[in-house]
Amino acid sequence: MRLFPAVALSLALSLPAAAETLLSEASGNWAGTSGEGFTFLARLTQNQDMARLVIWGGGPGSAAVAEGEPQFDNATIAIGAFATKQALEVVEGADGSTLLIVTEYADEEGTGRIVTSLQFLDNQFTVVGYFHKGETAGRSFACDVDLWNMTATEDGKTRVLEPVGFEALNASDWTWDAAYERGFCHRAE
Numbered sequence: 001m002r003l004f005p006a007v008a009l010s011l012a013l014s015l016p017a018a019a020e021t022l023l024s025e026a027s028g029n030w031a032g033t034s035g036e037g038f039t040f041l042a043r044l045t046q047n048q049d050m051a052r053l054v055i056w057g058g059g060p061g062s063a064a065v066a067e068g069e070p071q072f073d074n075a076t077i078a079i080g081a082f083a084t085k086q087a088l089e090v091v092e093g094a095d096g097s098t099l100l101i102v103t104e105y106a107d108e109e110g111t112g113r114i115v116t117s118l119q120f121l122d123n124q125f126t127v128v129g130y131f132h133k134g135e136t137a138g139r140s141f142a143c144d145v146d147l148w149n150m151t152a153t154e155d156g157k158t159r160v161l162e163p164v165g166f167e168a169l170n171a172s173d174w175t176w177d178a179a180y181e182r183g184f185c186h187r188a189e
Helices: 003-014
Strands: 022-031 039-047 050-057 072-079 083-093 096-106 109-121 124-136 139-145 149-152 157-160
Touching: 022 083, 022 096, 039 072, 039 083, 039 096, 050 083, 050 096, 072 096, 072 109, 096 124
Parallel strands: none
Antiparallel strands: 022 039, 039 050, 050 072, 083 096, 096 109, 109 124, 124 139, 139 149, 149 157
């Protein structure tokens, strides 16, 4: 009778782990257009109904490669269900690069676009912005959060957000609905 569990376990261990589907890949230099900072390689993969972001780092002057332990791994950073587009984009500026996680979605209730913006600041992967615009049940909504200036603009009205500590913007625990859970955006009633 104990043979069946042992066979099932050995069979399960011999099969390859379910691979996550690669949705997008982007690379850059956190220092931006100067190219004098740390490099990165980011991958966005499908993780059931979520999207997983993994980032590997490289040193100045050397390309980052997807080997060994990543510097960053968040399995629920973006929604994956009903996504029609999921992509990583890099915006390089004189003061640094910003990694954008772009999700466009459509379901029976509505459509929309979500962009989460990350930067590598003081050895932390930091959420610096969040944008969500869409339509649900015939009603349009928009929320644009600037975490540098701690402001949120919802449906054309700007408000100042309560200050939060630097650690509160750590992308490690940011999830697909964090902007709403933390009060940066409000759900349509």
